[in-house]
Amino acid sequence: MKPLAWRTYPGRLLRLWRTSLQFRTVTITVVLSGVAVLAIGSYISVSIGNQLFAAKSQQVQDDARSAHNLAQDVFDSAIPTSADAGPTVELDTLSITAQQKILSSTSNPGNTALEILRTPGQSTPQIMQSTSTSDFPDVVSDALRSRVTADPSHVQLQSVALPDGSPGIVVGSRVTVQSAGYYELYLVYSLKDEQNTLGFVLQTLLLGGLALIVLIAMVTWVVVRLVVGPIRTAAETSEKLAAGQLEERIPERGDDVIATLARSFNGMADSLQQQIVKLAELSRLQQRFVSDVSHELRTPLTTIRLAGDVLYDQRESFAPSTARTAELLHTQVERFEVLLADLLEVSRYDAGAVELEFEPTNLVRLVEEAVDSMTPLAEGRGSSLTVVAPGGYFEAEVDARRIRRILRNLLGNAVEHGEGKPIVVSVDSNATAIAISVRDHGIGMTALEASRVFDRFWRADPSRQRTIGGTGLGLAISLEDATVHEGWLEVWSEPSSGTCFRLTLPRERGRPIAASPLALEPAIEGDADD
Incomplete structure (x- = not known):
């Protein structure tokens, strides 16, 4: 393989041309200098050659006239x-x-x-x-x-x-x-x-031109290095700042333009560091506040829950209005508990304190369990739940608890907005990924609404009441769960045509997903009949 190593040189030079400003500048300068030296040298050599020929021609003509006169004199005297x-x-x-x-x-x-x-x-x-x-x-x-x-x-x-x-x-x-x-x-x-003289002149011009080009290349390399060096330092410092090393700065030397640039850059970095530290502190305080409030609310909520359960268990002995109040109290306390749990989970994601427990999981079985738990609710809304699993590699390394939570959120959303129409849950996989899609045929959403469906506490129709008791954080948490698995959670929806959520997860940790095994958009519009 070594004799073929020269074939990689064009690729290496092209890569060096794209990535190195110093190489690009020196190469352009050398090429332009070479063209200029070649043009000037050609002009000088042609001019010298013409001058030598003209001078020799004049000398030859003078000699020829003298020789002619001498020969005529010799023959005339004979x-x-x-x-x-x-x-x-x-x-x-x-x-x-x-x-x-x-x-x-x-x-x-x-x-x-x-x-x-x-x-x-x-x-x-x-x-x-x-x-x-x-x-x-x-x-x-x-x-x-x-x-x-x-x-x-x-x-x-x-x-x-x-x-x-x-x-x-x-x-x-x-x-x-x-x-x-x-x-x-x-x-x-x-x-x-004369030819030898012209050859010596050409050789001198060639050697002088090459020496001049080499000298220009060296001077250009030194000058460009003086300019590119600080730029490279600024680029490396910027990368370190972007990576979170906020204390990095560019060395300041002298009073020239480069030093002014370094001082301006460092001033900008100081300002950014102060703002980032301030925002980070505010975010930390906010997360701490949410976490503390959530924890502090658990104690009175537990007391309220116990009192509400007592009232709820004895609601049949109350007057109808009081019994209804006890039922509402019980329902809202349960929703409050779910909301506190979701807020704690969101605070963990915001703080970057989420830890996954990976284990090999059969996702078909996981989907079937989730569907079974949601079937009574779906039947109460008039919707049927169907699982489609054609077969293949259905096992993947995931955090089963979080994937189960994603499925519950997607199924609950489909039942909530499915308008009593069939709901299809599809599971399929390929060599690199496994996908789960939840397809309903309900009211659907516009493109603008679909782009905001994962926002926290967002609803497409604020006037529409939640009948399942969601907190408005389910899809946002589901997206975070998918992202922390290095997967995708995508949505397709059209008004009056329904909605499809697709969850795509890698089969193995650290292995990128080549493509999702399930289509996001339906192959044929109006596939509810199918």
Whole structure:
């Protein structure tokens, strides 16, 4: 697997690009600097190359004019021989002498070659052979010869590539030889020295550009580190503050902008800490007050309960109005006891003092027990309770007491608002979760009402009286019970179509829920008939 480790580099670089401001800034600076250095270096290299070529071209043209004049002088001073004698030794020797003089007159004889060619298409006898230096390259083109023939009064120039790969310049002109007609003088100049000079300049520009980019990267890294360091410290301090470590602060150094930011941040943290501590103290006092009141009310409530039970047991001997009063007293005392119990439970959740007792529980059996306990009440309201459990993994690690309380609250709510229609309790599970849904076909709720159904002491219709004796905290406590199990308690409802509450719990503690095995919304509207 090690040879394939390079495949992870793009992902690592992308992750580093997203998470590191310092890496992003340095990379952007290096790339832009590289583009700028490349553009400037290209311009400088092209400019230097053009200047070297222009200077060499001017020098070559000057040398060519001098060589032309020298060659013409040499041939003009020659003593012509008879035209019938053929090529003479004097003229051949004279051409060799002209070669030596012409080459010695150039600025760089070692890198210059010479060739003398007879102009074609002449009627005069050829009394002097064409000649060239031994190292003359075959680079004279027909186009250049045509230009020399067409414009003999000027020196003609052409760029060529020499056999050794180096660039060169060919310069041509026409000279006149008495009794022999016209001959063409060609000089080939090598630009190898200029090419080496340009290569050295390019190498210097490349090394200087790389050194400049590295220097810019180092300077950028240092500058960004000076800026990003305090920002990273502020981010880490913010995370610690968010985690509850309210005493954390950013170190303050100097009087620059970063120090001002640190002082402002610390001032904000001090203010937040004071407010949070104050709110926490108020919340603690409130929770303590609720807990103390609940406990203190239990003693007089117990006395009232005992007295009420005595009156309730003897209600048949009382007058009808007194008997009714005894029954109301008994009912309200029971509701008061339930309300005190719910308030104590809410105070425990607010204080974060809830402890769960997990145990493997068969939720189908738990649902059946809850349904059996609510059946008499449902039948009294004209509703039937049906349990649907298709089979599967129904056992889960839960606090059975709290889940039973959730079921009682959901079933009581369904009976209260089901309007005497059937109530269906479904249980199903998958590999990661188990779900219980309670579906009634009663009055239902609007979307706004459904969004507030878990609020404490909230009722969709305040004028509607509770007939089961709920305290208004049942669904709020049920949501807390589901949350502490790391589960979900959700609701779907539509006016005149009923309501469905779905409780989804993880099968194992600490294992996340992938998906609920039960649908929250009904597959077909009006499924009460089904």
